[in-house]
Amino acid sequence: AEPEAFAAVDTARIETASGGDEWLTYGGTYDEQRHSTLTQISKETIGDLGVAWTYDLATNRGVESTPIVVDGVMYVTSAWSIVYALDAKTGEELWVYDPAVDKSVGVNACCDVVNRGVAVYDGKIYVGVIDGRLEALDAKTGERLWSTVTVDQSKPYTITGAPRVANGKVLIGNGGAELGVRGYLSAYDAETGDRIWRFYTVPNPEKQPDGEASDAAFEKIGNVSWGDEGAWVTDGGGGTVWDSIVYDDVKDQIIFGVGNGSPWNRAYRDPSGGDNLFLSSIVAVDAETGEYKWHFQTTPGDNWDYTATQSIILADLPVGEGGATRRVAMQAPKNGFFYVIDAETGEFISGDAYVPMNWATGLDENGRPIEIADARYGDTPYLQTPGPLGGHNWHPMAFNPDLNLAYIPAQEIPQAYARDNRFESEPVGWNTGADFSAGVPPIAPPEVAKMLRSTLKGRLIAWDPVARAPRWTVEHGNAWNGGVLSTAGGLVFQGKLTGEFAAYDAATGDKVWSHDLKAGGASGPGTYMIDGTQYVTITTGWGSAFALAAGFGYDETVPSTVGKVVTFKLGGTAEIADPDFPMIDKTPKGEAFGDDAMIAEGAVHFARNCAVCHGPLAVSSGVLPDLRWSAITGNQDAFRGVVIDGNLAANGMVSFADELTPEQAETIRAYVLAQAYAAQPAE
Numbered sequence: 001a002e003p004e005a006f007a008a009v010d011t012a013r014i015e016t017a018s019g020g021d022e023w024l025t026y027g028g029t030y031d032e033q034r035h036s037t038l039t040q041i042s043k044e045t046i047g048d049l050g051v052a053w054t055y056d057l058a059t060n061r062g063v064e065s066t067p068i069v070v071d072g073v074m075y076v077t078s079a080w081s082i083v084y085a086l087d088a089k090t091g092e093e094l095w096v097y098d099p100a101v102d103k104s105v106g107v108n109a110c111c112d113v114v115n116r117g118v119a120v121y122d123g124k125i126y127v128g129v130i131d132g133r134l135e136a137l138d139a140k141t142g143e144r145l146w147s148t149v150t151v152d153q154s155k156p157y158t159i160t161g162a163p164r165v166a167n168g169k170v171l172i173g174n175g176g177a178e179l180g181v182r183g184y185l186s187a188y189d190a191e192t193g194d195r196i197w198r199f200y201t202v203p204n205p206e207k208q209p210d211g212e213a214s215d216a217a218f219e220k221i222g223n224v225s226w227g228d229e230g231a232w233v234t235d236g237g238g239g240t241v242w243d244s245i246v247y248d249d250v251k252d253q254i255i256f257g258v259g260n261g262s263p264w265n266r267a268y269r270d271p272s273g274g275d276n277l278f279l280s281s282i283v284a285v286d287a288e289t290g291e292y293k294w295h296f297q298t299t300p301g302d303n304w305d306y307t308a309t310q311s312i313i314l315a316d317l318p319v320g321e322g323g324a325t326r327r328v329a330m331q332a333p334k335n336g337f338f339y340v341i342d343a344e345t346g347e348f349i350s351g352d353a354y355v356p357m358n359w360a361t362g363l364d365e366n367g368r369p370i371e372i373a374d375a376r377y378g379d380t381p382y383l384q385t386p387g388p389l390g391g392h393n394w395h396p397m398a399f400n401p402d403l404n405l406a407y408i409p410a411q412e413i414p415q416a417y418a419r420d421n422r423f424e425s426e427p428v429g430w431n432t433g434a435d436f437s438a439g440v441p442p443i444a445p446p447e448v449a450k451m452l453r454s455t456l457k458g459r460l461i462a463w464d465p466v467a468r469a470p471r472w473t474v475e476h477g478n479a480w481n482g483g484v485l486s487t488a489g490g491l492v493f494q495g496k497l498t499g500e501f502a503a504y505d506a507a508t509g510d511k512v513w514s515h516d517l518k519a520g521g522a523s524g525p526g527t528y529m530i531d532g533t534q535y536v537t538i539t540t541g542w543g544s545a546f547a548l549a550a551g552f553g554y555d556e557t558v559p560s561t562v563g564k565v566v567t568f569k570l571g572g573t574a575e576i577a578d579p580d581f582p583m584i585d586k587t588p589k590g591e592a593f594g595d596d597a598m599i600a601e602g603a604v605h606f607a608r609n610c611a612v613c614h615g616p617l618a619v620s621s622g623v624l625p626d627l628r629w630s631a632i633t634g635n636q637d638a639f640r641g642v643v644i645d646g647n648l649a650a651n652g653m654v655s656f657a658d659e660l661t662p663e664q665a666e667t668i669r670a671y672v673l674a675q676a677y678a679a680q681p682a683e
């Protein structure tokens with residue numbers, strides 16, 4: 001039956017209905033606990049859980065969307081910001097909206113052309129588009145109602161995050177701090193698309209007012225934390241708000257997470273050595289006006305891509321005087337500390353390491369990290385954990401308010417940081433001031449990739465924020481696993497990179513169920529109830545930062561695959577179609593050439609320009625082409641045509657003529673071929 005209304009959602013409905021029968025906002029509820037009150041699927045019944053339906057998202061790029069479910073309709077996004085409306089009971093397609101992005105913008109996306117989902121309000125669907133647009137669609141038809149450009153499109157801004165809506169305002173941030181932008185959060189009128197306020201996270205280079213909501217915050221506290229020189233003055237300083245945005249309906253404030261510095265290396269960004277507010281901070285502003293309320297900086301003077309954009313969860317916890325309840329914000333940002341801070345004041349309550357780390361020995365009484373000096377890297381590489389992919393990334397964390405446990409999709413992905421001595425301030429391409437070729441051998445046989453893979457770890461941690469320690473832990477044997485769903489059925493759901501979708505006993509961590517998704521299970525799962533049946537749903541696929549920038553992290557058993565929505569119910573008997581394993585001819589496509597010096601130079605150019613998408617050591621996970629097996633490596637003109645002339649720009653592989661000379665491109669070709677020969681099986 002046709003719903004009577006499509007997405008007739010307002011703030012009151014999100015407050016009362018979401019996290020029960022419906023899933024009306026990215027994090028499940030405004031508090032973003034990703035905890036559902038539904039109990040039909042429970043420890044007792046879960047043995048019967050099977051696939052109800054699947055829907056093909058027709059992309060081999062990363063899928064990170066949490067579906068929104070309202071009035072019987074599921075709204076879900078895929079790569080390139082495409083929006084799908086599906087019948088939530090059957091998976092039947094209602095409409096598809098493609099914002100028709102010029103794919104050459106893909107090169108601005110540090111971490112794949114992903115999208116984490118939509119927001120719904122008053123009959124409209126809101127999507128942030130990878131090229132910087134914010135758009136409103138008619139919930140019933142998918143017709144575009146308004147579109148507004150939220151960024152300066154001459155700069156490498158992108159949008160991957162889900163908008164949030166409260167009281168008629170749509171909130172959206174952006175990404176781009178690896179390439180050089182100035183971050184901010186904006187609020188738009190949900191009806192008209194007019195901008196209402198904007199909060200910059202980094203001062204403007206003259207430290208003058210912008211005429212925006214953030215002005216007072218910089219005058220009061222921010223400006224003094226920045227020097228007058230350094231790459232930030234031309235490159236924007238970073239501080240992108242690319243993921244977590246939380247509406248706190250108790251205090252009518254927006255609490256959001258701010259990203260890393262641009263460039264990463266503070267010695268280049270701001271040689272004066274300041275804390276650089278509001279990089280790597282959690283910030284609260286008034287929801288109506290955007291006016292500053294408080295902030296807590298997790299990583300002062302960020303030097304390592306330690307974003308504080310990871311999930312922020314609000315909850316009431318007995319952490320006050322004598323066990324009194326306090327409303328808190330919790331976050332497990334990239335830097336490896338789990339923080340509990342007061343949601344009303346931003347006051348630091350506690351912070352403890354949730355993963356091993358070697359950049360800080362702990363926190364002082366104000367929550368400031370006690371740094372290990374060598375971690376502020378110079379010429380000598382410092383092998384550090386967490387690395388830039390973090391102890392926890394965008395994979396949503398969940399919280400069970402009955403058990404007071406936070407479920408962290410944690411990981412260990414170390415990285416050697418060293419100063420990039422060739423650094424020049426130029427807001428184009430990846431430009432971090434850190435040398436990705438440091439410590440990497442110019443020619444790396446497969447054993448090196450295997451050795452690197454063996455250093456990666458991942459685990460699901462049930463973190464007790466009152467006891468400040470893990471209650472239980474499940475080791476996964478691989479990094480980059482999925483977001484988490486908690487339910488009142490006493491369950492915790494999580495997907496894995498390897499395709500396993502599992503449910504654990506929320507109190508003990510015992511695995512009670514699992515199903516093979518036949519694709520990566522990275523997204524945050526959701527749950528909803530229609531006509532007396534509870535469904536659990538997850539979007540699956542490949543891609544994202546890890547698949548592009550850490551191809552060696554995948555082993556041969558991982559299929560290259562097409563994204564899907566996979567929805568489960570008790571008694572479901574549908575099948576997930578088998579993925580294809582495309583036949584790739586893993587042989588070199590040309591004669592090896594170049595002496596050791598040329599290949600070593602090629603390794604450096606590759607690390608700086610190519611590795612973030614095609615994989616370090618030229619080992620790709622298969623989302624983007626593995627250049628070792630690419631036909632163009634056999635021919636100088638063909639290679640130059642792509643790398644310098646931009647012959648494949650329409651696919652997203654734009655010209656690198658601004659970064660590389662034709663001679664330098666030729667050193668890359670020599671390096672890639674050398675890697676191809678090094679990977680051939682011994683005769």
Ligand code: PQQ
Pocket residue numbers: 064110111112114158159160161174175176177178240242259260305307388389393394544545546
């Ligand atoms: N995105 C992913 C992903 O979707 O897999 C992982 C990351 C991003 C990161 O680890 C980042 O550091 C990151 N940084 C920015 C930024 O600094 O602006 C943006 C994004 C993004 O928008 O996806 C990521």
